[in-house]
Amino acid sequence: MNQETQALHVGYEKNDFGTMSVPIYQTTAYDFETAEKAANLFALKELGPIYTRLNNPTTDIFETRMASVENGEAALANASGHSAILFSIINLASAGDNIIVSNKVYGGTTSLTTHTLKRFGITCKNFDSSNPEDLEDLIDENSKVILFESLSNPQIAIPNVEKIVQIAQKYNIVTICDNTVATPILFQPLNHGIDVAVHSTSKYINGQGTAIGGALIQRKDLNDKLIGNKRYPEFNEPDESYHGLIYAELPFPIYILRARLSLMRDFGAAPSPFNSWLNIQGLETLHVRMREHSRNTYKVAKFLKSHPKVKSVSYPGLEDDPQYHLVEKYFKDNMSSGLMNFEVEDFEYAKSILNSTKIFAVATNIGDSKSIITHPASTTHSQVPMDELKEAGVNPGSIRLSVGLENADDLIEDLKSALG
């Protein structure tokens, strides 16, 4: 079955009413009816809903579809993209361990990995995902994770996937790819040998900016990498918190199972069934929207490139962009998603453009069907010193767009009058 069909049908058996839309099971608990059934569920002899912090029938369908469109084995939905990233890491790393993270990732991921996790004894080393030459030197016996983004937010950088996967294979270390911006429509990390895909579903998957959510998905043969691997004792030694259960001995996708049984149980970042339902709605049209986001962004980028007051434009989907060969290599039909950056002369002029647009909203989000414009130097990056700004590729005149699904001509007209 192809991705488009999977996104619409997988995981849902219609009920007695033949309900076309997936029902929202807005419930906290489930009546097991017998003590035996309850005991079997808790002992994993039988699988089924126990309590909505652990699983829920609506969320299950969303998870099955996410696993399906990513061509993975199993998925776990989370209350937010951030908790999904946190879970993806701490499912493998504990105090005393280190993680290796790309220097081109979402700002929130940087604060989590370099500052907050350090307080819990997990240290972070950084590498350049575009040129991962030094990655090998960073790996030691306590390294548990290599984390990067397939199309990074906000730098819009595309990694050297082969090189990263090749080094990770050599050291038997798990790779995690945040696929939020590319989405499984443009790029399927697991098909390239990456072990875990992680998402903020708040963005393109939801598509309309109506629910915060996240998901992690494991590759089909990831069990083989974890079982017997000395790097990952938590999967191979008895889990005292679960009557000495050894994950490696179970006939299930153990990375996702452990994230659910241990992390979701103890940290509790469960999505609401209603938000899972909203994300199911979004996933159904993701393939159509990604094509349109990419097409619109291409047109807007072309226009800005031709404008005399625009100093530079960065959109990997443009044929003359330095990363275009990577779009051709990795992304379906040369689609390049809806994020782009451009630069104008100075700080004040950039701000005046934000104040003059009528269709573009001044908001901090991406992947919405409605277009968004941001000025990092006065908002998201206003606390960052000037030299670090330059390093992050942010200039006083840098403007970011998340191009939505309006008619591209209207968006171009809006920008044209705002540029003056």
Ligand SMILES: *Cc1c(COP(=O)(O)O)cnc(C)c1O
């Ligand atoms: C937004 C975003 C996140 C965080 O997700 P939330 O759903 O906002 O918690 C993580 N990674 C990327 C690439 C993002 O764009």
